[in-house]
Amino acid sequence: xxxxxxxxxxxxxxxxxxxxxxxxxxxxxxxxxxxxxxxxxxxxxxxxxxxxxxxxxxxxxxxxxxxxxxxxxxxxxxxxxxxxxxxxxxxxxxxxxxxxxxxxxxxxxxxxxxxxxxxxxxxxxxxxxxxxxxxxxxxxxxxxxxxxxxxxxxxxxxxxxxxxxxxxxxxxxxxxxxxxxxxxxxxxxxxxxxxxxxxxxxxxxxxxxxxxxxxxxxxxxxxxxxxxxxxxxxxxxxxxxxxxxxxxxxxxxxxxxxxxx
Ligand code: KIV
Numbered sequence: 001x002x003x004x005x006x007x008x009x010x011x012x013x014x015x016x017x018x019x020x021x022x023x024x025x026x027x028x029x030x031x032x033x034x035x036x037x038x039x040x041x042x043x044x045x046x047x048x049x050x051x052x053x054x055x056x057x058x059x060x061x062x063x064x065x066x067x068x069x070x071x072x073x074x075x076x077x078x079x080x081x082x083x084x085x086x087x088x089x090x091x092x093x094x095x096x097x098x099x100x101x102x103x104x105x106x107x108x109x110x111x112x113x114x115x116x117x118x119x120x121x122x123x124x125x126x127x128x129x130x131x132x133x134x135x136x137x138x139x140x141x142x143x144x145x146x147x148x149x150x151x152x153x154x155x156x157x158x159x160x161x162x163x164x165x166x167x168x169x170x171x172x173x174x175x176x177x178x179x180x181x182x183x184x185x186x187x188x189x190x191x192x193x194x195x196x197x198x199x200x201x202x203x204x205x206x207x208x209x210x211x212x213x214x215x216x217x218x219x220x221x222x223x224x225x226x227x228x229x230x231x232x233x234x235x236x237x238x239x240x241x242x243x244x245x246x247x248x249x250x251x252x253x254x255x256x257x258x259x260x261x
Pocket of ligand 1: 023045184216
């Protein structure tokens with residue numbers, strides 16, 4: 001099974017072939033997603049909430065991200081593997097971003113990194129990483145690491161100046177060399193305009209159907225999250241399935257029917 005390279009993403013956009021991306025934070029999930037043919041697996045910093053129980057992505061450290069990314073790497077053979085740069089491991093200055101991204105590539109073997117924001121300093125950081133051989137997935141719109149600055153997990157780009165800013169950010173990130181862009185929680189019409197203008201593919205999450213692909217948090221897709229955002233679609237209810245299996249096991253043990261005599 002040939003591993004996907006960065007070229008797959010532009011080719012898919014040119015061919016009008018929708019891209020599929022999901023998050024993983026452990027070996028077993030990564031292996032299942034990879035075997036299901038997902039194009040891009042993201043070790044998202046949402047794992048701070050879904051796997052570690054924090055109330056936001058902000059507390060996640062680079063060491064924690066490395067630990068999860070290493071486990072995911074062991075489960076992935078084909079998909080393009082990207083890890084998020086955790087909060088404050090890349091915003092201080094571009095050299096800090098290079099060192100953090102470099103550790104994720106050297107110590108976890110990821111194929112690229114994602115970072116949030118399209119403001120001028122961050123665009124410069126993206127160019128700095130790309131010039132040094134690090135594939136970068138941009139992320140604009142609702143950027144959860146900025147939740148306190150944004151006033152919560154709110155839809156972005158709702159008024160014309162904000163929408164124009166996001167359009168400009170998308171173009172700047174493309175010019176800086178990002179290979180694809182996550183568009184999170186913005187009006188579908190705006191995401192459609194950005195997707196039409198950009199030469200690189202867009203991966204939407206809560207950004208409507210016109211993006212070049214879709215990305216979801218796997219815990220939301222599987223119905224494992226405690227709270228599922230309104231734009232996500234649970235395709236199953238694993239929370240309930242696991243609870244039922246655990247209760248059935250407990251019942252069998254208490255009734256002395258497992259293990260069989
Ligand atoms: O951390 C995350 O899960 C993300 C989403 C956009 C998928 O960044």
